[in-house]
Amino acid sequence: MSETVSTYRIACTACGTENRIPASKEGISGRCGSCRAPLPPLYLHPLELTDRSFDPFVSGYQGPILAEFWAPW
Numbered sequence: 001m002s003e004t005v006s007t008y009r010i011a012c013t014a015c016g017t018e019n020r021i022p023a024s025k026e027g028i029s030g031r032c033g034s035c036r037a038p039l040p041p042l043y044l045h046p047l048e049l050t051d052r053s054f055d056p057f058v059s060g061y062q063g064p065i066l067a068e069f070w071a072p073w
């Protein structure tokens with residue numbers, strides 16, 4: 001029996017090198033293997049933010065963000 005380890009590629013915002021990130025590292029910020037610059041954390045699942053947490057998250061995130069806005073009414 002073999003176990004498949006999913007990896008994802010994140011391009012370094014400083015040098016452009018593609019870094020392989022294992023799915024198990026979701027939400028954890030790593031460093032570029034080439035230039036050691038911090039990489040944006042990988043998010044595979046939607047992250048629910050509130051009116052209080054949205055601005056701090058978006059302003060501190062270095063990678064692209066896809067936002068969906070909704071309300072219960």
Ligand SMILES: [Zn+2]
Nearest residue numbers: 012015032035
């Ligand atoms: Zn780099």
